[in-house]
Amino acid sequence: MLAFIRRHVPIISLTGFAVLGVATLYLFTAVPTFTAKALLIVNSKGSLGDAAAVSTVVESQIGIMKSESIASAVIEKLGLAQDPEFATGQGSGMISRLLGWSKPETEASAARYAVERFERKLSAKRVGPTYLVEITFDSRDPDRAAQILNAVAEKYVTRQMDKAGLQDEKWVKDRLIELSTQALAAQKALEDYSKNRKEPADSAATIDKLAAAAESSKNAYDNFRRVLRKTEATQQQSSPVFEASIVAGASPPLRASSPKPRNVLGIAIGGGLLLGIAIAMLRDLLDRGIRASGLEHRLSTEKGRIERPLPDAVRPDHQSEASAKATSVRLTGSG
Structure with missing residues (x-):
């Protein structure tokens, strides 16, 4: 890791300073x-x-x-x-x-x-x-x-x-309609699943979840209605x-x-260094790919040279036959 950082110090530093410069420019121009x-x-x-x-x-x-x-x-x-x-x-x-x-x-x-x-x-x-x-x-x-x-x-x-009341507020009316819709939808989902279930062993947990959701939605709706009723009762008493x-x-x-300068500069420094390391890693991968493709090209070239057919005059079998003919001399006597 240290060797990698030493090799790519210029790239990492340049990227970090570039991101830091952009962050500084943003701090100067941001409203x-x-x-x-x-x-x-x-x-x-x-x-x-x-x-x-x-x-x-x-x-x-x-x-x-x-x-x-x-x-x-x-x-x-x-x-x-x-x-x-x-x-x-x-x-x-x-x-x-x-x-x-x-x-x-x-x-x-x-x-x-x-x-x-x-x-x-x-x-x-x-x-x-x-x-x-x-x-x-x-x-x-x-x-x-x-x-x-x-x-x-x-x-x-x-x-x-x-x-002094909530009943005339549009938000409260919308909230009441929303809670009522949620309660009805949860109850309908429970009823539909209970009718259409096929595997009792697997559907027990699902039914429990749907029942809990239906109960929760109904309680939220009832609580909201109860607050509104109490509000109306209090209004009738002029209080x-x-x-x-x-x-x-x-x-x-x-x-x-x-913007907060410390946060912006801190994020810029960390992000710039990480971006520089990522660029350095990408460059290493590209260099390795280029070197690998060059080595493969050289190996294929050398392999082609080795596998090229030799002329008949210099083939090993012809050379052995010629040398055998040249050396087949009959030796007689002592002199």
Whole structure:
């Protein structure tokens, strides 16, 4: 291995420096992205019971935070439809229009494009088995990222105060339909397999798996419906079910979340060395193939020379006959 590395030090070094140069150029030209973070808490005033119900509540609230209605409200409030970071008219959008891949931009389509980019930059996740939800937003401007994220949190809290319920949310309705479809499909798969099975010994494990999947889907659907019923009952008592609040507002991030110079340079160095070794190995294989083909050509040439028929005058059998005739001398007496 050491001998191989010594032989190919120039190739490995040149490849490594080339990849490192490309990575350095990327770091100089890439637009940094800043990620702002905020923390919200969703308190439930109803007795929700098991962990599955609590998880359903938190997932529902995350769906509301990332809903199109929240995004549209923030975009309209901050005027993001005219922001170059969210508006079309640059880069791929302009190219698509020139090639005829997209329709001419209108005010409504510009708002739709802004909503799509806004939703890609916004993310939310639950913090462990709690009611805490961490929301993040990516932007080229750290101050802008914090401003947008705080607007999202404020709009969400205000909306939950105005509409203390989940039944009118499109995400919840879609989730209910999805869970119902999954439960019916799992039950149908179990029934179909039970009717059409041929080998009882091999099908017992499959039936157990299908039965477990059907039971799990049914429990998820029932838990979701139970949460909705409790929500409706609480609404009828004029008592809000959810009370959301901001635990920690977003502040302008001090450092860019991407690209990360250490990670980029580390990957470039490791990848460049591995690529250089791969190129060196490929070169060795090619050289061996060339040398092997040359040696085979020389051997075939020499073999052809050896197997070429000799003239009759110099054949070994004729030479032996001639020498025998020349040496057949009769010896007599002593002198």
